[in-house]
Amino acid sequence: MNGNQSIAVVGATGAVGREMLDILAAEGVEAGRVRAFASSRSAGQRLGYGSGEVTVEAFGGESLDGIDIALFSAGSAISKQFGRSAAARGTVIIDNSSAFRMDADVPLVVPEINPAALDAVKSGGAVIANPNCSTIITLMAVTPIHRLLGVKRMIVSTYQAVSGAGAAAMEELRRQARQVLEGQEPTCEVFDQPCAFNVFSHNTTIGEDGYNVEETKMVKETHKIWGDASVRVTATCIRVPVFRAHCASINLTLAQPVRDLDAVREAIDAFAGAKVLDDRAANRFPTPLEASGKDDVLVGRLRLDPSQTDEQGRCWGLNLFASGDQLRKGAALNAVQIANLLGEHAAV
Ligand SMILES: NC(=O)c1ccc[n+]([C@@H]2O[C@H](COP(=O)([O-])OP(=O)(O)OC[C@H]3O[C@@H](n4cnc5c(N)ncnc54)[C@H](OP(=O)(O)O)[C@@H]3O)[C@@H](O)[C@H]2O)c1
Structure with missing residues (x-):
């Protein structure tokens, strides 16, 4: 993104879209360069933008004419309907949905991890995909360890905030919490079971292999982002009654034995966008409340996994726990970072 490009936020009234507006305003992008689109239901609504406002416009086929970058x-349905045609007319599309992530011609990018994937983007229109939110949070914690010791296998269990299912899901948690505390039956509109005071398997479709779509994304997107399909990955994805910030408990099998946990901590802290929070004495580790509203993914509970120690006493396994704001680094922030990186490459 450079200083005079026009930017559209498509889905501006949503949980991710509002965060995008906040990040663009905080980066000093003038309101006059930003257009906010949503469904016709929201047309005319005014959204806060820094100290000012932007007015929401109904999104349609010609909305992106003359727009340089569209977030x-x-x-997925809107992305599929409008994304590629707008790219063909010269707009760079940075898409948060899963519509294009696995397409061979679409870079799937976390700027701190695989910025070189953007080298293929030349001037003119393009489609770039933002990875799945849990995958971004997990890989932000694990990539520094992968670079230090090599990850051969990764077992991930997620604890995902309801906002991953959008603004309406946050409202559902608020409403249901009130209902339960007032002794009423919680009413379900977004999820098919209560999210307040409950934990349940991720609300995406389950395939014939028994894995839900979120779990399958973690496997496939890790391979694409790391450019290595030989890493073994398996996941269990769970919703928890938290407003924002996803957590992941991660067990790794490494290509080299772990000799020094402090070296692992140093590698994580040296990795832009990740931060160690691993205070055993104070029992202070990553939490969604601590991660909410922050750009860094917090990483802690770093422990050797004694079940992966060999006869020579070498430990090949590591446990860790991460938390990151999936509305920011898992979605809006990552997309704006991609736009900024494109500006640095001067590709668009
Ligand atoms: N939430 C997350 O943590 C997260 C993370 C990564 C990726 N994503 C992805 O980001 C996308 C949005 O997620 P979200 O959580 O922000 O959802 P959301 O809160 O439900 O917001 C959806 C947005 O889409 C707009 N919209 C709906 N129908 C439209 C139409 N026909 N034309 C134009 N705009 C339309 C809505 O506008 P109205 O207000 O007018 O209905 C709203 O602005 C999804 O693809 C999701 O998978 C979300």
């Missing part, structure tokens, strides 16, 4: 967060 899409209005769901």
Whole structure:
């Protein structure tokens, strides 16, 4: 993104879209360069933008004419309907949905991890995909360890905030919490079971292999982002009654034995966008409340896994726990970072 490009936020009234507006305003992008789009239901609504406001416009086929960069967060159907045609007319689409992530011609990018994937983007239109939010949070914690010791296998269990399912899901948690505390039956509109005071398997479709779509994304997207399909990955994805910030408990099998946990901590702290929070004495580790609203993914509970110690006493396994704000680094921030990186490459 450079100083005079026009930027559209498609899905501006949503959980991710509002965060995008906040980040653009905080980066000093003038309101006059930003257009906010949503469904016709929201047309005319005014959204806060820094100390000012932007007015929401109904999104349609010609909305992106003359727009340099469009940040899409209005769901896969809208991305599929409008993304590629807008790219063909010269707009760079940075898409938060899963519509294009596994397409061979679409870079799937976390700027701190695989910025070189953007080298293929030349001037003119393009589609770039933002990875799945849990995958971003997990890989921000694990990539520094992968670079230090090599990850051969990764077992991930997620604890995912309801906002991963959008603004309406946050409202559902608020409403249900009130209902339960007032002794009423919680009513379900977004999820098919209560999210307040409950924990349940991720609300995406389950395939014939028994894995839900979120779990499958973690496997496939890790391979694409790391450019290595030989890493073994398996995941269990769970919703928890938290407003924002996803957590992941991660068990690794490494290519080299772990000799020094402090070296692992140093590698994580040296990695832009990740921060160690691993205070055993104070029992202070990553939490969603601590991660909410922050750009860094917090990483802690770093421990050797004694079940992976060999006869020579070498330990090949590591446990850790991460938490990151999936509305920011898992979505809006990552998309704006991609736009900024494109500006640095002067590709667009
Ligand atoms: N939430 C997350 O943590 C997260 C993380 C990564 C990726 N994503 C992805 O980002 C996308 C948006 O997620 P979200 O959580 O922000 O959802 P959300 O809160 O439900 O917001 C959806 C947005 O899409 C807009 N929209 C709906 N129909 C539209 C239409 N026909 N034309 C134009 N805009 C339309 C909505 O506008 P109205 O207000 O007018 O209905 C709203 O602005 C999804 O693809 C999601 O998978 C979300």
